[in-house]
Amino acid sequence: MNRRDMIRNGLTLGAGLAAAPQRLLAAPVDLSFPADFAWGCATASYQIEGAVTADGRGATNWDVFSHTPGRVANSDTGDVACDSYHRYAEDIALLKALGVKSYRMSIAWSRIFPEGRGKPNAKGIDYYNRVIDALLAAGIQPYVTMFHWDLPQALPGGWQNRNTALAFADYAGFMAGKLSDRVHDFMTVNELRCFTDIGHQEGRHAPGLKLPPAQVNQVRHHGVLAHGLAVQSIRAHAKAGTKVGIADNTTFYVPVIETPEHIAAAKKATRENNAMFLTAIMEGRYIDEYLAQEGANAPKVQAGDMAAIGSPLDFVALNIYAPEWVRADAGPKGYATIPHIASSPRMASPWLVVGPEVAYWGVRMVSELWKPKVLYISENGASADDPVNDGRIDDADRVMYLRNYVGQFHRAVADGYPLKGYFLWSLMDNFEWADGYTKRFGIHYVDFATQKRTPKLSAAWYKEVIRRNALV
Template identity: 80%
Template sequence: MNRRDVIKTGLTTGGGLAAFSPKGLMAATTERRRLDSSFPKNFLWGCATASYQIEGAVKEDGRGATIWDVFSHTQGKVANGDTGDVACDSYHRYRDDIRLLKDLGVGAYRMSIAWSRMFPEGRGAANQKGIDYYNRVIDTLLAAGIKPYVTLFHWDLPAGLPGEWRNRDTALAFADYAGFMAGKLSDRVRHFMTVNELRCFTDLGHLQGIHAPGLKLPPAEVNQVRHHGVLAHGLGVQAIRAHARAGTQVGLADNTTIYTPVIETPEHIAAAKKATREMNAMFLTAIMEGRYIDEYLGQEGAAAPKVQAGDMAAIGSPLDFVSLNVYTPEWVRADDSPKGYAVVPHIASSPRMASPWLIVGPEVAYWAVRLVSELWDPKTLFISENGASADDPMTNGRVDDVDRVMYLRNYVGQFRRAVAEGYPLKGYFLWSLMDNFEWADGYTKRFGIHYVDFATQKRTPKLSARWYREVIRRNALV
């Protein structure tokens, strides 16, 4: 008899009225709640960071300049003139940060490689000091019992690549770099993610101009940048498979826009699925289907991307897993329009965290897993990022970030629902291990579960770190 059966029969086990005592009822109820909040035995818990956001040491050991070095040093581009020159100084303090991970009890760490530490100009001769550094990090992680999940591109593009993402050749350069890294690391790294958040490094950097390289291009050029981004991913997958040890797993980390039904009824669910497929047509839809769907091509017309022979086959290279960065929903409802759906805009009273864009909608966690699963049937899903910015005042050496704990508890609960319903979610990486350089927001927004005093580099666990440690210890929602 399993423990769930014991609970079902426990009120009469042993006979007599004692089985119906308040204490017995309370114990049974507590056990039932514990089981109902649990995750599968081998569920993977981790934390995530990115190279430019934590490493610093931007001019040490042969590292080349990146477009974010250039952008952050351009007046008016980043809040308070902040840069990633020092960041969390993790280049020198990685052992301390791995101790933080071990203290949490995580099984995995999602980190990224700084492309320009490996190839200072993006191509050419490899930098041995860069290789040595990441070997040290990975070996220290493994010694601590923590599996590295490596992202190869998390926005810090080498500035030496001519034309950056406007140039198709950048996708080819990425494939060369990805294959090289797979050859060097796949004896110890078993999971590679090609790129992080296609929509951010393409659209925010080339359409809205608020991220590096800070451009506002016309639609045709933006679509070509997007194409080069997904092409880099696809060519990267092929290169990793060609150079990695047998059994290496390959995927990507994408902030797919998840259209969440306003009400969980069949018509709104169908609208959410249709919107998620169509509104991600240039990114995850193209990758999972190996083509640009007719709705996207018809919408863009003459501005549609120029595609060369073999591009879509590469872009659609089969993946071992898909990872999703999940923060905030886009609400959608069914309607009578030709599309069959309408996006419901966020309004001033929408609940949000410290970052204005970070609307709180825990249901998106469940729908991200469900919709991606039902649309494209990936073999395995991970949540490669989920977290929240908060004000994080420190009082008497403590940061009681109850608002972040509220956010995380509700989102993890929705991920747990998806797991319970049988969707293939196998792991969760909390963003982030510690406060860091938050791109155009500089150091004004804190996402970490460890507080970083950027003047002294002291790390202090927040209440959210203690909460997450308990989640991991129990393997259950707390």
């Protein structure tokens, strides 16, 4: 038997022809996704729109914050950003070229109610009608987030004031009534932990406060209350069949070794360390461990609050980036987190530790803890340095990141968890909050001096994923 025949018959040359037979090729692995899987991209209003004084838009907390010296890298602001307010048709063309059928976008609350409440601004409503109609004309279904951090500055006390939650519910219900004839899926708020904790405890985001624990917990409560009241308001004003969920950056705990004791530790850590956010929403209560931990600093809850916060959801959307590693522990908690160290692999943003397993375990933990009907990945992506060489941006590091994470999402789908769609963050480079324009997350390069958009290597990769409906 010659070498070619041996290979055809699954044999390999080893220590002579008497070597034991060995299969060279395993059966092909099915890397496809379900036929109805929703591939999309995500953006946010303040990060891309610019035009901050156009057509009656009111000022936001991020307008104030970004114009405060020392708050944002290079004193960058969102005043122009990607100028998508004027260039949305061009951006929809980018989406269409990718082949996506879904797009996650957010509405700027202050374009609709410049003062946060009161008389609606017709020009703001008209703008989002134009965007949504253009998306639908391109065969792209919008998934609309009602709040992605840009809070109307005129609201007294911001998120420290309970009335902001009520104002948000009014705005969300109003806009759902305007859009639900064409938009079928709404997300209430984006990333509770960011606009509460980072903005009011750490001070790194708007409004830039460092409040004491009791006040931070009250801000958190107003955030989840705003979500819950908005769910009720959207359902009251939207057309029948409209679906409502949340986009949350749950802190995801990954078992450091896939054994029963470490998996149990990760599940316990996920539930307890998200007690003030997704756990409260999915269980309709603050769990005993959280209340005991906070003691006198626990939030003040009024009658009916927890019923609203626990309003049933049609779907849960997850923003998944970096893992927290956890192991079983003999201590009172039953688990211990393993800190990230200097050698932990990262993308261009220091916080973005690379751990693709978080994609699988994030979906699995949320599914097993709370059994949502449907899950989406509302954000997943990576910052990279993106050097331009002869007009090309060969961001192979971002492709590596995305390929590995999408592979883990595929594992979750294959295991039967109800993951129905994926929105890559982001369609294009944009204003990256306190990092300004120093960090690029887009799969399209934006030259902010000229506003020219250029597809990166990652855009070509994602286009092929969508074309095949399979991991590439």
